Amino acid sequence: MAVCDEEQLHEERMKRALAEMPSDEGVGVMAARFKALSEPSRLKILLALAGGELCVEHITEAVAGNQSAVSHQLRTLRDNRIIKCRREGKKVLYSVADDHIMIMLKTAKEHLHCDE
Amino acid sequence: MAVCDEEQLHEERMKRALAEMPSDEGVGVMAARFKALSEPSRLKILLALAGGELCVEHITEAVAGNQSAVSHQLRTLRDNRIIKCRREGKKVLYSVADDHIMIMLKTAKEHLHCDE
DNA sequence: TTATCATATGAATACAGGTTCATATAAAAA
DNA sequence: TTTTTATATGAACCTGTATTCATATGATAA
Numbered sequence: 143m144a145v146c147d148e149e150q151l152h153e154e155r156m157k158r159a160l161a162e163m164p165s166d167e168g169v170g171v172m173a174a175r176f177k178a179l180s181e182p183s184r185l186k187i188l189l190a191l192a193g194g195e196l197c198v199e200h201i202t203e204a205v206a207g208n209q210s211a212v213s214h215q216l217r218t219l220r221d222n223r224i225i226k227c228r229r230e231g232k233k234v235l236y237s238v239a240d241d242h243i244m245i246m247l248k249t250a251k252e253h254l255h256c257d258e
Numbered sequence: 259m260a261v262c263d264e265e266q267l268h269e270e271r272m273k274r275a276l277a278e279m280p281s282d283e284g285v286g287v288m289a290a291r292f293k294a295l296s297e298p299s300r301l302k303i304l305l306a307l308a309g310g311e312l313c314v315e316h317i318t319e320a321v322a323g324n325q326s327a328v329s330h331q332l333r334t335l336r337d338n339r340i341i342k343c344r345r346e347g348k349k350v351l352y353s354v355a356d357d358h359i360m361i362m363l364k365t366a367k368e369h370l371h372c373d374e
Numbered sequence: 375t376t377a378t379c380a381t382a383t384g385a386a387t388a389c390a391g392g393t394t395c396a397t398a399t400a401a402a403a404a
Numbered sequence: 405t406t407t408t409t410a411t412a413t414g415a416a417c418c419t420g421t422a423t424t425c426a427t428a429t430g431a432t433a434a
Contacts, residue, residue: 180293
């Protein structure tokens, strides 16, 4: 009967879900990255960097934060490989690490816009 | 001179970043959604649901959690419009809310794979 | 109605993590 | 070398939030 088939379908889905689930470590890494994007302060930094490479001073201005806080936030983003940096003289220039991040930002923005 | 041009370029980027920055509220909503994905427990649920609709019982099995915890986690995901649900008799069936979420999950998984 | 199954919620505890302040490093200028 | 500019780091405080336990609600079956 139909109900039984559905029940069976769900059972199988559940088992497949279990089978295709990344390792605990993998899930942990993914979650850590999402967490890096989950704080308005850090997300703002990233949105600022979406336009191109910026030095810490300009980032600090763009997000209207203070130097120390921004530096800590940059570290978190760096540690999670969401941004990268290079030194040029006294300045350190930050930029978005790769296209995956850009896609996620773009997708999140789109999602935002279909809310209302 | 070159250095000056570069400096100017960065200034302009910074100003553009400032101009294109979503409202504080918008950034807040985006961040809240990322936060919903930022806990291994919740992310596992979502990865389980990526394969299709599941009831709470099956989700609980798939993530090896306990009923109450899973229910709280589902609420957080629901509140952030990351999943949706419908009732069918005694059971409540959950599924991923929309394609944006699927894209983000897929992108995050890919990002994971190019790590090593 | 009462009993049972499936899910949701509230309150309390416990821990993670963001911000601040003070200070350290690194590079260039004096 | 000493000073100044640009960025990074450590520790402490404090807020936010995930989990647990007990219980409530909602739906069906008896």
